Structures are given as structure tokens and as C-alpha cells.
Amino acid sequence: SQQGEEDPQALSIQEGENATMNCSYKTSINNLQWYRQNSGRGLVHLILIRSNEREKHSGRLRVTLDTSKKSSSLLITASRAADTASYFCATDAFSSHDMRFGAGTRLTVKP
Amino acid sequence: GAGVSQSPRYKVTKRGQDVALRCDPISGHVSLYWYRQALGQGPEFLTYFNYEAQQDKSGLPNDRFSAERPEGSISTLTIQRTEQRDSAMYRCASSLLGQPQHFGDGTRLSIL
Numbered sequence: 001s002q003q004g005e006e007d008p009q010a011l012s013i014q015e016g017e018n019a020t021m022n023c024s025y026k027t028s029i030n031n032l033q034w035y036r037q038n039s040g041r042g043l044v045h046l047i048l049i050r051s052n053e054r055e056k057h058s059g060r061l062r063v064t065l066d067t068s069k070k071s072s073s074l075l076i077t078a079s080r081a082a083d084t085a086s087y088f089c090a091t092d093a094f095s096s097h098d099m100r101f102g103a104g105t106r107l108t109v110k111p
Numbered sequence: 112g113a114g115v116s117q118s119p120r121y122k123v124t125k126r127g128q129d130v131a132l133r134c135d136p137i138s139g140h141v142s143l144y145w146y147r148q149a150l151g152q153g154p155e156f157l158t159y160f161n162y163e164a165q166q167d168k169s170g171l172p173n174d175r176f177s178a179e180r181p182e183g184s185i186s187t188l189t190i191q192r193t194e195q196r197d198s199a200m201y202r203c204a205s206s207l208l209g210q211p212q213h214f215g216d217g218t219r220l221s222i223l
Contacts, residue, residue, distance in 0.1 A: 041216065043154070045211040045213065098158075098166075098170070099144070099212065101153030101156075103151075
């Protein structure tokens with residue numbers, strides 16, 4: 001069964017704008033990770049945030065985690081056409097290391 | 112190897128046949144995971160291994176699905192008596208213990 005839910009399901013923006021995607025989950029987690037998937041390709045790991053962290057940065061990516069609300073957000077700043085992809089959040093619990101993914105947000109960045 | 116390798120890339124078979132999907136993880140990665148992904152959806156967890164031990168198989172849909180990793184490296188996901196609903200992309204991932212998972216490009220399985 002899937003754990004995370006991304007919001008929105010689809011997002012279309014112009015190049016240069018910021019893109020914000022949200023993820024909500026249901027049970028307590030150990031880590032939350034964001035992945036990117038280009039159409040039909042494998043998933044690429046973007047960033048991992050642990051349950052005791054609140055914010056993390058990696059290049060143009062900024063991830064926040066609010067464990068009280070069981071939610072996370074991924075912000076991509078100064079978007080580029082190459083950022084067009086589906087973005088998934090995935091969580092794993094303390095008791096196991098298998099990850100549960102949401103259905104993803106399909107981001108389109110128009111040049 | 113440089114990344115997670117899955118074979119075959121594409122598999123088309125008739126309903127009722129058995130199929131075996133192979134995953135060769137990144138060298139040294141202890142953990143290996145199998146997922147199934149339907150079009151437009153996120154990956155759905157099937158099972159995972161640490162070394163050769165299967166840790167969790169709660170995601171396997173039914174007893175036609177099984178997986179093994181006998182020497183703690185290469186893994187095989189086997190689907191017996193395939194049905195059309197088994198058609199999907201099957202993805203394998205590997206990781207060091209507790210570290211981010213690295214995914215292969217998947218095997219697209221089509222059951223006719």
C-alpha cells in the first residue's frame with residue numbers, strides 16, 4: 001500500500017519560476033526522501049531528510065519536514081525546462097527500511 | 112557495477128507462463144528492494160533483502176510472487192502462472208544499510 005500523497009498531482013510553471021510540491025503521510029517515519037523520475041526512466045534520489053531534521057538544502061532544492069503535521073514540501077527554485085519530471089516522496093519507518101511512495105507530482109517547466 | 116542493472120529490459124509473455132526477473136545491485140550494497148510501478152503511479156513496495164535474508168515480503172500480492180537472493184548479491188523475482196494484471200514495470204533498488212536507495216531502469220513486463 002502507498003503511504004505518501006503528493007500535492008498537487010500536476011504542476012505547470014514557466015522557466016525561472018519556483019515550484020513547490022507537498023507530501024503528506026500517515027504513520028510515523030524514520031526518513032523521508034524525494035525522488036525524481038523522467039518519463040519512463042528510473043528514479044533518481046534527490047534528497048533525504050531525517051525525522052529529527054526540519055529543513056535541508058541541496059543546490060536549488062529545499063526540503064522541509066513537519067512531523068507534527070506529517071507533511072513535507074519540496075521547493076525547486078529558479079526552475080529549468082530540464083526539471084520537467086515526476087517527483088515522488090517516499091517514507092520509511094523505524095521498524096523497517098522499505099519505502100512507501102506516493103503517486104507523485106508531474107511537474108512541467110515551460111521554456 | 113556502476114549502477115543497478117535489471118534484465119531483461121522488456122518481457123512479453125503469454126498468460127499462464129512463469130517469468131523470472133533479475134536484479135544485479137550496486138557492488139557492496141547490502142539491501143535490495145523490489146517494487147512494482149503502474150503507469151502514472153509511484154512505485155509499490157513488494158519485498159526487500161538485507162544480504163541474503165528476506166526481511167519483509169508483505170508487499171507481494173499473492174503466493175504466485177516470490178523472490179530470492181541466495182548469495183546476497185543478485186536477486187530474482189519470480190512470478191508463476193502470470194496473469195494480465197501482473198503487467199507493470201518492475202523496479203529493483205539497492206542501498207547501503209539505512210542509506211538512500213538507487214534504482215535500476217526496470218523491467219517492463221507485458222502479459223498477453
